[in-house]
Amino acid sequence: AGVLYIVATPIGNLDDLSPRAEKVLAGVDVVAAEDTRHSGRLLQHLGLHKRLIALHDHNERDRAGALLAELESGRSVALISDAGTPLISDPGYVLVRAARDRGLTVTPIPGPCALVTALSAAGLPTDRFLFVGFLPAKRTGRRSALTELARESATLVFYESPHRILDAVDDMAEVLGESRELVLGRELTKAFETFYAGSVREVQSALAADPHGTKGEFVVMVRGVEPVADAEQAGALDVDRLIRLLLPELP
Numbered sequence: 743a744g745v746l747y748i749v750a751t752p753i754g755n756l757d758d759l760s761p762r763a764e765k766v767l768a769g770v771d772v773v774a775a776e777d778t779r780h781s782g783r784l785l786q787h788l789g790l791h792k793r794l795i796a797l798h799d800h801n802e803r804d805r806a807g808a809l810l811a812e813l814e815s816g817r818s819v820a821l822i823s824d825a826g827t828p829l830i831s832d833p834g835y836v837l838v839r840a841a842r843d844r845g846l847t848v849t850p851i852p853g854p855c856a857l858v859t860a861l862s863a864a865g866l867p868t869d870r871f872l873f874v875g876f877l878p879a880k881r882t883g884r885r886s887a888l889t890e891l892a893r894e895s896a897t898l899v900f901y902e903s904p905h906r907i908l909d910a911v912d913d914m915a916e917v918l919g920e921s922r923e924l925v926l927g928r929e930l931t932k933a934f935e936t937f938y939a940g941s942v943r944e945v946q947s948a949l950a951a952d953p954h955g956t957k958g959e960f961v962v963m964v965r966g967v968e969p970v971a972d973a974e975q976a977g978a979l980d981v982d983r984l985i986r987l988l989l990p991e992l993p
């Protein structure tokens with residue numbers, strides 16, 4: 743049977759594509775991609791002409807069957823996403839799971855990943871971190887997700903889209919407190935790569951002061967709470983936050 747390669751591609755800077763990733767892409771029979779137009783441009787840049795099959799969240803179940811058939815008939819497949827590592831807030835889980843269940847070989851070709859890239863330069867503890875992916879798009883859902891994470895001691899890592907970054911940071915101020923340490927990694931590996939770091943309040947003003955502050959893609963990282971923080975104080979803070987959160991809901 744053919745091998746299913748899970749190939750990481752750049753998150754902005756094309757030079758970050760590894761020589762091994764390039765070799766694998768050149769060697770496979772089929773490339774499964776989230777957005778075939780977007781990935782078509784990457785392959786074109788590499789001078790490769792490949793059979794492209796679209797695999798996105800909405801058709802993954804159907805397409806996985808067709809890709810498994812390719813693998814079982816001896817053809818090799820590379821899965822790539824629009825940016826970074828497939829399956830990390832990107833499609834591919836259904837395919838990888840099904841391939842493993844059938845005993846097929848799944849080989850990762852490691853490379854860029856926005857969350858690891860951001861964490862590596864943020865200056866926050868990395869010994870324990872919790873990757874949460876995207877927060878809910880609506881304020882109520884976002885606030886309750888943040889409330890559940892408010893006492894987490896590991897560094898928190900989120901992905902966020904540019905049009906929600908200000909709202910997400912506002913909700914963090916409300917739920918986690920304005921003095922919580924926050925680091926934003928924006929446009930990583932690209933021309934306008936920027937890190938905003940400080941308290942939630944400081945990051946809010948830095949974003950407001952930067953005319954490009956809310957453009958581009960963001961990784962949001964929050965320092966966890968000190969694990970030894972005394973329980974009584976933690977309880978008092980929670981009640982305080984709870985009241986502030988509930989106030990607007992009261993008649």
Ligand code: SAM
Pocket residue numbers: 753754823825826827828829830831832854855856857900901902903927928929930931932959960961
């Ligand atoms: N699979 C990708 C990875 O390995 O990082 C993530 C895909 S997810 C759909 C897209 C999100 O990743 C963006 O909304 C943003 O939060 C983050 N991201 C991707 N590229 C980035 C970059 N160059 N700078 C900052 N964040 C980025």
